[in-house]
Amino acid sequence: MLLDSLQVPVEDFEARTGWSVQPQGLCQGDVCLPLPETARTADGTLDVQQVAERAGMPLVHDETHDLWALGPAAGAERRVLTTAHAPELELPDLRTGELFRLSSLKGQKVLLLAWASW
């Protein structure tokens, strides 16, 4: 997740990372990690440094452009999927330019097919 600030709106964080911010902490599937009080503010933003540390997410800095990228949660024994529940995927549809959500296909079988022009 690309960041120009280390305070990020909760909904942006949730939409991009697949984690949800719950009263009990940071949750994905059946897993919830407690978050320190100071990690979230009253106006609905998260302190990315605290979240990254708690969830084992790498935070990479480009000093020249003063930009950050937050990588996914990782660990020696960890897999990309921690649950078989499909993560939400929000991307523009090339046909219309409109944002498409994978969850809109609930009730159908889906083949998600990655391809490239290169």
Next chain:
Amino acid sequence: MWQELREELHSKGFEVVTVALDVGGVEATKEFVDRANAQHPSLLDQAHVVDELFGVVNVPNGVWIDEDQMIVRPAEPAFPGRNPVMESFEKLDVSTLPPDIADMMTEVKKIKTDPEAYKAALLDWVERGADSPYALTPEEVVARSHARTDDQARAAAHFELGQHLHRNGDHAAAIPHWREAHRLQPDNWTYKRQAWNFEDPIRQGHTDAYDGSWIEDVKKIGAENYYPSVTF
């Protein structure tokens, strides 16, 4: 090919969602979608987020998701019954080609795919759902998904920074981040081929920008391992 399969199966409650992993954006991808007259969602993923979210490391790759939005097969090489590109290469006489292209094509011909088995498995799942032996349990899905070490997570972050800098007009600034992504996750072909392609779109050959190239990296792992064989 995918459009045909989609038409064949759509009435059975099946949908295809294609995702183009392309930093080049609409310009690089839309013509393919228009030409196929795609009737299914055809998404653009400039930051290669499906690598991070689903464990994609090469294309084409498919993920099966059931009616309850449960993944029943994680990312794996996916072909729609036939592979016209590979078929066209089978008859190719490499001795007629320039040496560097011949070298590439010799490796390409060793790449293993099993389009018929993939399609048969897909049809079985669409027909039988959870009763299909090809629909895996949640535990198998998690276990078969790609590893996610600290290095691989850092690779995703570097790739994303690189594509952002490139798209905002600073291609030179993207290169060190993409080099780092390649070093941290050497088995990710989408990070490599995307980056090589900007320097040498024909061969994805060796340039000063990167340590590797398509031909060097394929020879290193063995072309027969370019797509891991799918276990059904």
